[in-house]
Amino acid sequence: MQAGFVEWIDPMTRSFLFQQLELITPFQLYFNPELIFKxxxxxxxxxxxxxxxxxxxxxxxxxxxLYRYCRMLEEGSFRGRTADFVFMFLFGGLLMTLFGLFVNLVFLGQAFTIMLVYVWSRRNPYVRMNFFGLLIFQAPFLPWVLMGFSLLLGNSIIVDLLGIAVGHIYFFLEDVFPNQPGGGRLLRTPSVLKAIFDMPEDDPNYNPLPEERPGGFAWGEGQRLGG
Incomplete structure (x- = not known):
C-alpha cells in the first residue's frame, strides 16, 4: 500500500522532541521576516x-x-490525489506566510491546523459534531467552536481567524468557484508534484477511514445526520 502523506508529519515530531529536550529553542524557529530575508x-x-x-x-x-483531520482529508476527499493534497499544504502555507508578514505572528502551526479542520468541515457539511459532550452542531461550525475554545485557553483568536481565512480561500477556489457560472479552476497542481506523489492506485479492496465519521475522541466527534 502506498505510504500516506500523513506519514511525512513524523519528522515534525523530531522538532518537538528537540525543543522539549532544549536542544533547540523557539528563538531558533519563529517567523521573523528580517532574519529570513536579510x-x-x-x-x-x-x-x-x-x-x-x-x-x-x-x-x-x-x-x-492536526493528525486527525489531516488523515481524514487524505483518506477521504484526497484519496488517490496525494499531489493535490501536497499542493493544498503548499498553497495554505504560502498564504499564511504572506499574511504573517502583516499580522505579526511568530508561529503558524495552529493556524495551519485550523485550515485543515475548515476544509474538512466544509466538505462534510451534514456531519453532526459532539464537542466534549457539551455542544452538538453541524461540521461547518467546528472551526468557530475551536476558536471559541482556544479563546478560553487564553490564546489569540488572530491565529484561528488566519487559519479560517486561508481555509476558506482554498475551499472557495477549489470547490465553489469552479462550479459557478463563468467560473473556472484557478488552482492547478503543478505537474512536477503529480510526477513525484501520484502513484498507481493501490489495493481496490482497501477500506480507508471514512472521512465523514471522525469517531474516537469526543473532541469534535461526529456522525451523519439521520444515522
Missing part, C-alpha cells in the same frame, strides 16, 4: 509551523486535531 535564515519559513508551545493541554489538543 540574514537568509530560510528554515524559519518551515520551522515556525512546527512549534505548538510546551507540552501541555494546548499542545496535545493541536496534535490530535
Amino acid at each position: 540574514h537568509f535564515q530560510i528554515w524559519r519559513l518551515i520551522t515556525n509551523y512546527l512549534f505548538f508551545g510546551p507540552v501541555g493541554f494546548n499542545f496535545l489538543f493541536n496534535m490530535i486535531f
Whole structure:
C-alpha cells in the first residue's frame, strides 16, 4: 500500500522532541521576516509551523486535531490525489506566510491546523459534531467552536481567524468557484508534484477511514445526520 502523506508529519515530531529536550529553542524557529530575508535564515519559513508551545493541554489538543483531520482529508476527499493534497499544504502555507508578514505572528502551526479542520468541515457539511459532550452542531461550525475554545485557553483568536481565512480561500477556489457560472479552476497542481506523489492506485479492496465519521475522541466527534 502506498505510504500516506500523513506519514511525512513524523519528522515534525523530531522538532518537538528537540525543543522539549532544549536542544533547540523557539528563538531558533519563529517567523521573523528580517532574519529570513536579510540574514537568509530560510528554515524559519518551515520551522515556525512546527512549534505548538510546551507540552501541555494546548499542545496535545493541536496534535490530535492536526493528525486527525489531516488523515481524514487524505483518506477521504484526497484519496488517490496525494499531489493535490501536497499542493493544498503548499498553497495554505504560502498564504499564511504572506499574511504573517502583516499580522505579526511568530508561529503558524495552529493556524495551519485550523485550515485543515475548515476544509474538512466544509466538505462534510451534514456531519453532526459532539464537542466534549457539551455542544452538538453541524461540521461547518467546528472551526468557530475551536476558536471559541482556544479563546478560553487564553490564546489569540488572530491565529484561528488566519487559519479560517486561508481555509476558506482554498475551499472557495477549489470547490465553489469552479462550479459557478463563468467560473473556472484557478488552482492547478503543478505537474512536477503529480510526477513525484501520484502513484498507481493501490489495493481496490482497501477500506480507508471514512472521512465523514471522525469517531474516537469526543473532541469534535461526529456522525451523519439521520444515522
